[in-house]
Amino acid sequence: MKSLCQLPLLELRKKLGAKKLSPQELWAECQKAIAEKDGKIHAFLTHILQLQLPAEWQKTELKGIPFAVKDNLSTANLLTTAGSQILKGYRPPYTATVVERLQKAGGVILGKTNCDAFAFGASGENSGYGPTHNPYDLSRVPGGSSSGSAAAVAAGMAVFALGTDTGGSIRQPAAFCGVVGLKPTYGRCSRWGLIAMGSSFDVPGPLTRTVADAAFLLGLMAGYDKRDATSSQTPVENYLAALNGSSVRGLRVGLVEEFFQHGLQPEIKKAVMRVADVLANNGAKLVRVHLPHLEEALAVYYVLVPAEISSNMARYDGIRFGWQSKRGKTAAAVTAFSRAEGFEMEVKRRILTGTYVLSAGYYDAYYLQASRVRTLVIRDFQELFNKVDVLLGPTTPTTAFKLGEKTADPVAMYLSDIFTVPANVAGLPAISLPFGRDQKNLPIGVQLIGNRFQEGEILRVAHFLENYAC
Amino acid sequence: MFCGCSAQHFRQPANTHLCPTCLGLPGSLPVPNQRAIEMTVLMALAVKAKINRRFFFERKNYFYPDLPKGYQISQHISPIGEGGTVPVLLGGKYVAVALHDIHLEEDTAKLEHHGDEVWIDFNRSGVPLVEVVTQPVLHSAAAAKAYVKRIQQLVRWLRISDADMEKGSMRLEANISLATRPSDGEEIELPSYRVEVKNLNSFRFLEKAINYEIERQKKIWQNGKQPVQETRGFDAQQGVTFGQRRKEVAKDYRYFPDPDIPPLELTSSAIARLRKQLPRLPWEEEKMWQERYGLDWQLSQTLVANDKAREFWQMLVPWIKNRDQAQKIAKLIVNKPDRWQGKKPAKFWQEWQKGQNERLGGAKLAEIVSQVIVEETKAVADYRRGKISALGYLVGQVQRLARGKADPREAQQLLQQELTNNG
Numbered sequence: 001m002k003s004l005c006q007l008p009l010l011e012l013r014k015k016l017g018a019k020k021l022s023p024q025e026l027w028a029e030c031q032k033a034i035a036e037k038d039g040k041i042h043a044f045l046t047h048i049l050q051l052q053l054p055a056e057w058q059k060t061e062l063k064g065i066p067f068a069v070k071d072n073l074s075t076a077n078l079l080t081t082a083g084s085q086i087l088k089g090y091r092p093p094y095t096a097t098v099v100e101r102l103q104k105a106g107g108v109i110l111g112k113t114n115c116d117a118f119a120f121g122a123s124g125e126n127s128g129y130g131p132t133h134n135p136y137d138l139s140r141v142p143g144g145s146s147s148g149s150a151a152a153v154a155a156g157m158a159v160f161a162l163g164t165d166t167g168g169s170i171r172q173p174a175a176f177c178g179v180v181g182l183k184p185t186y187g188r189c190s191r192w193g194l195i196a197m198g199s200s201f202d203v204p205g206p207l208t209r210t211v212a213d214a215a216f217l218l219g220l221m222a223g224y225d226k227r228d229a230t231s232s233q234t235p236v237e238n239y240l241a242a243l244n245g246s247s248v249r250g251l252r253v254g255l256v257e258e259f260f261q262h263g264l265q266p267e268i269k270k271a272v273m274r275v276a277d278v279l280a281n282n283g284a285k286l287v288r289v290h291l292p293h294l295e296e297a298l299a300v301y302y303v304l305v306p307a308e309i310s311s312n313m314a315r316y317d318g319i320r321f322g323w324q325s326k327r328g329k330t331a332a333a334v335t336a337f338s339r340a341e342g343f344e345m346e347v348k349r350r351i352l353t354g355t356y357v358l359s360a361g362y363y364d365a366y367y368l369q370a371s372r373v374r375t376l377v378i379r380d381f382q383e384l385f386n387k388v389d390v391l392l393g394p395t396t397p398t399t400a401f402k403l404g405e406k407t408a409d410p411v412a413m414y415l416s417d418i419f420t421v422p423a424n425v426a427g428l429p430a431i432s433l434p435f436g437r438d439q440k441n442l443p444i445g446v447q448l449i450g451n452r453f454q455e456g457e458i459l460r461v462a463h464f465l466e467n468y469a470c
Numbered sequence: 471m472f473c474g475c476s477a478q479h480f481r482q483p484a485n486t487h488l489c490p491t492c493l494g495l496p497g498s499l500p501v502p503n504q505r506a507i508e509m510t511v512l513m514a515l516a517v518k519a520k521i522n523r524r525f526f527f528e529r530k531n532y533f534y535p536d537l538p539k540g541y542q543i544s545q546h547i548s549p550i551g552e553g554g555t556v557p558v559l560l561g562g563k564y565v566a567v568a569l570h571d572i573h574l575e576e577d578t579a580k581l582e583h584h585g586d587e588v589w590i591d592f593n594r595s596g597v598p599l600v601e602v603v604t605q606p607v608l609h610s611a612a613a614a615k616a617y618v619k620r621i622q623q624l625v626r627w628l629r630i631s632d633a634d635m636e637k638g639s640m641r642l643e644a645n646i647s648l649a650t651r652p653s654d655g656e657e658i659e660l661p662s663y664r665v666e667v668k669n670l671n672s673f674r675f676l677e678k679a680i681n682y683e684i685e686r687q688k689k690i691w692q693n694g695k696q697p698v699q700e701t702r703g704f705d706a707q708q709g710v711t712f713g714q715r716r717k718e719v720a721k722d723y724r725y726f727p728d729p730d731i732p733p734l735e736l737t738s739s740a741i742a743r744l745r746k747q748l749p750r751l752p753w754e755e756e757k758m759w760q761e762r763y764g765l766d767w768q769l770s771q772t773l774v775a776n777d778k779a780r781e782f783w784q785m786l787v788p789w790i791k792n793r794d795q796a797q798k799i800a801k802l803i804v805n806k807p808d809r810w811q812g813k814k815p816a817k818f819w820q821e822w823q824k825g826q827n828e829r830l831g832g833a834k835l836a837e838i839v840s841q842v843i844v845e846e847t848k849a850v851a852d853y854r855r856g857k858i859s860a861l862g863y864l865v866g867q868v869q870r871l872a873r874g875k876a877d878p879r880e881a882q883q884l885l886q887q888e889l890t891n892n893g
């Protein structure tokens with residue numbers, strides 16, 4: 001029998017509403033799963049034991065359902081380390097908007113999940129607190145940077161989890177762990193309280209068991225927030241209602257040619273083609289399209305994101321919060337030692353790269369040039385969306401790789417983001433949907449990318465495909 | 471500037487107006503303050519700067535303990551206002567001081583030194599700061615002082631800030647370099663260095679610091695060397711500037727557009743609305759009184775610069791019938807505040823007019839004149855011996871007995887008449 005917290009959120013919500021299940025029972029199930037499994041998986045950095053149910057939880061949308069929160073989302077009075085040693089012991093005085101909205105909707109935080117430090121990474125191995133293991137194969141990575149969130153949902157330790165996506169950090173681990181990962185349009189969900197990595201790329205979003213769960217949660221999380229000047233005033237749709245009676249007849253589906261090169265694992269290619277067949281057989285129109293600046297998009301990403309990081313990391317001074325070095329007698333020395341000890345290798349690498357590309361004499365060649373290419377990539381996509389409604393492709397070039405396999409080769413690691421990064425560069429919504437397994441029985445993810453604020457469209461198509469996912 | 475905390479930081483308990491944003495906590499975000507932007511536009515419109523309709527904020531990256539995020543949100547490539555001029559009265563005529571730009575940024579926290587320790591008060595962190603930068607066009611300490619006073623007046627006039635130096639709501643930084651005086655008709659060639667004197671918190675200190683720097687730099691030049699580019703502090707007690715110990719490496723602020731704040735756009739209607747809010751400016755009002763009543767520039771400047779005097783004057787203006795009356799009233803308001811302060815304008819006007827009429831009483835004045843001639847024998851003798859200056863003294867004596875109500879011209883005429891007739 002399936003453990004309770006392996007059921008979809010909407011199903012549990014129904015049971016709770018009908019009093020066939022109590023939030024206490026559900027909480028206890030999650031606790032049991034964590035106690036049994038997390039010793040080996042290491043999805044949680046902070047784990048809450050006592051259930052504190054919101055008042056009148058029966059009247060809320062989430063009815064006391066427990067959820068896990070990626071550790072780079074601020075939670076008041078609850079440890080928030082962003083997976084980095086430099087924030088060891090930091091308890092923010094405030095809560096991120098997306099978390100707060102779910103709490104107001106009756107959700108209960110179960111714990112904070114492991115991630116690559118400051119969300120820099122695609123495997124979870126850059127965490128300052130040790131890596132998370134893939135529940136499907138403990139010798140493999142769960143993907144990253146929302147490694148703990150994906151693993152917690154996949155292992156049935158949490159009903160759903162929040163992640164953040166800067167270059168694929170929700171979709172890639174979702175694909176590796178066989179769960180649904182939704183990256184909303186940039187500006188759709190508030191970044192207030194999200195510990196910044198690449199401020200013009202970061203988006204919070206849900207990792208769930210089903211597409212309908214993701215649609216339901218997006219409806220609760222999305223919407224304008226006056227505390228985030230980049231959050232959008234575009235009205236929030238009823239994403240869940242839009243799933244009903246979804247048909248793909250007449251839908252124009254773009255297959256990006258460039259997505260099928262770049263050393264794509266054959267089984268993943270096969271899965272994507274199978275999706276294409278399902279869509280075509282149900283009346284969708286397949287269109288072969290090009291994304292001429294795909295490789296440049298990755299280059300743009302690895303120039304602009306470190307630039308923003310180098311500036312975003314300047315506030316970690318080892319004095320006001322987080323890790324403070326015992327070495328150093330002056331304030332400046334304490335800062336220097338705290339950073340040397342507290343920042344992980346990948347964080348240091350990106351600070352150095354970013355500082356370099358913003359420096360006088362290099363700014364024009366790197367930062368400015370990359371900003372210009374970014375507008376080209378955005379234009380590419382705009383043109384594509386004149387011809388198609390959604391883009392279909394793989395989420396990752398391979399299924400989950402072994403722990404340690406790519407840590408020595410940052411470029412190989414960076415390439416595992418190649419299919420997910422373009423949506424971040426252009427700020428588009430995208431979803432990763434589990435679709436079959438490879439020969440090693442590892443989950444495969446397929447990706448749908450939509451036009452700006454067309455979350456409803458990709459959710460609808462993904463929901464349709466779910467029935468064929470086996 | 472980018473959060474909702476109070477901008478009051480003077481004499482407030484330390485670290486009481488705080489939020490995640492002005493503390494630079496991880497995950498906090500800046501949201502630009504609409505009102506601060508509007509006030510900066512107002513300032514830019516007042517000095518006829520070019521308004522950048524589309525502007526953005528940038529991050530100025532540098533590390534200092536008073537800067538919680540490790541960068542300051544400022545404007546570099548697209549300041550709200552570019553160019554513009556500020557009319558300043560110098561040596562009896564208006565000089566237009568050319569501006570480089572007017573931009574908006576956030577203030578830093580305040581450092582307090584307690585022995586070996588440095589304490590940080592974050593109340594000031596994130597308070598809106600408008601920086602007004604001139605072109606290198608000021609050629610003396612006096613000119614610089616006149617200019618900054620004008621800026622203070624304008625900022626108060628537009629109700630942008632109390633611009634109180636004591637509270638730190640106006641601060642001055644002077645960039646000083648010395649060049650050889652060009653021959654007539656040629657432009658000054660700017661030297662390749664400049665010395666920045668920071669944290670000047672009074673007009674007097676600004677003047678002193680500039681004069682000190684001019685002398686210091688002159689000596690260096692006279693020794694055949696060029697002063698080095700540096701930032702210096704000012705020691706108010708000694709009246710000297712001093713090199714700051716901080717190592718001056720070439721600064722690279724790594725400016726880039728702040729990704730947390732989308733580019734902003736001012737619509738033409740928003741600008742038009744602000745333009746309508748623009749009151750008559752101080753220099754416009756000065757010129758108005760000069761032209762309408764022939765007030766001299768200094769008198770009109772003083773009259774306009776003093777809020778209370780100006781308000782009182784403005785209430786009397788409807789009753790003033792001619793230039794003569796206007797000049798008398800203006801002088802009285804500027805020079806004898808005790809004669810009008812605390813009075814209702816109508817009452818004051820009535821009394822003043824009565825006083826004016828009393829002065830015309832020729833018989834009474836003649837009586838006083840005779841009395842003075844009788845009493846002031848020495849001055850009378852001096853005058854008769856040809857010492858013309860004695861006359862002024864005698865007029866003063868008449869005025870004293872008339873309790874200031876005598877018309878000085880009439881008194882003088884009468885005196886002269888009497889002294890010549892009864893010689």
Ligand SMILES: [Zn+2]
Nearest residue numbers: 473475489492
């Ligand atoms: Zn604040």
